[in-house]
Amino acid sequence: DAGVIQSPRHEVTEMGQEVTLRCKPISGHNSLFWYRQTMMRGLELLIYFNNNVPIDDSGMPEDRFSAKMPNASFSTLKIQPSEPRDSAVYFCASILGGGGEQFFGPGTRLTVL
Amino acid sequence: KQEVTQIPAALSVPEGENLVLNCSFTDSAIYNLQWFRQDPGKGLTSLLLIQSSQREQTSGRLNASLDKSSGRSTLYIAASQPGDSATYLCAVCTGNQFYFGTGTSLTVIP
Numbered sequence: 476d477a478g479v480i481q482s483p484r485h486e487v488t489e490m491g492q493e494v495t496l497r498c499k500p501i502s503g504h505n506s507l508f509w510y511r512q513t514m515m516r517g518l519e520l521l522i523y524f525n526n527n528v529p530i531d532d533s534g535m536p537e538d539r540f541s542a543k544m545p546n547a548s549f550s551t552l553k554i555q556p557s558e559p560r561d562s563a564v565y566f567c568a569s570i571l572g573g574g575g576e577q578f579f580g581p582g583t584r585l586t587v588l
Numbered sequence: 589k590q591e592v593t594q595i596p597a598a599l600s601v602p603e604g605e606n607l608v609l610n611c612s613f614t615d616s617a618i619y620n621l622q623w624f625r626q627d628p629g630k631g632l633t634s635l636l637l638i639q640s641s642q643r644e645q646t647s648g649r650l651n652a653s654l655d656k657s658s659g660r661s662t663l664y665i666a667a668s669q670p671g672d673s674a675t676y677l678c679a680v681c682t683g684n685q686f687y688f689g690t691g692t693s694l695t696v697i698p
Contacts, residue, residue: 574619578634580631
């Protein structure tokens with residue numbers, strides 16, 4: 476298996492623009508997680524899905540952030556409009572079953588100018 | 589809410605030394621604990637997963653232990669090598685929630 480796949484790997488955009496990050500979990504995994512990592516705040520859980528259904532989005536910072544998982548093999552995290560403070564590395568991770576081993580993607584480094 | 593702490597934040601050791609990284613958590617009601625390695629500019633790589641019913645797990649030069657009652661886990665690295673230099677994070681799982689420590693940055697000096 477190719478592991479968790481994320482795209483793009485790097486994104487540079489201007490303040491106010493819409494940003495869409497993409498994730499393909501490991502085939503067969505039924506839970507997917509979106510994280511954000513910054514030097515100041517470390518690794519923060521934004522939202523997670525179980526069987527394509529959003530379970531907990533309490534970590535989503537504000538309404539500008541939204542996430543979808545239309546099927547078991549694809550998820551998106553959208554920021555609209557983007558702001559400079561959204562600059563961070565965004566990771567996607569997946570697990571097989573509750574309490575399983577978590578596998579991370581390579582991350583998307585987002586820079587908002 | 590579960591809080592996870594890793595001490596020290598940074599550690600520098602000469603090559604060949606054995607070392608221990610610490611992870612503590614406040615709520616002992618966990619499903620499992622996972623140790624990760626993160627290289628600069630990279631994602632997290634899973635090292636070891638310890639289920640709540642287990643006391644330790646081993647993989648090569650790595651050994652992780654878990655003491656739920658005291659809320660502690662340790663990652664033991666034997667015969668450290670420069671290639672072990674990275675940030676090591678622990679994550680506690682409570683159901684489908686994962687709580688991460690802030691990591692220990694390890695430098696192994698040749």
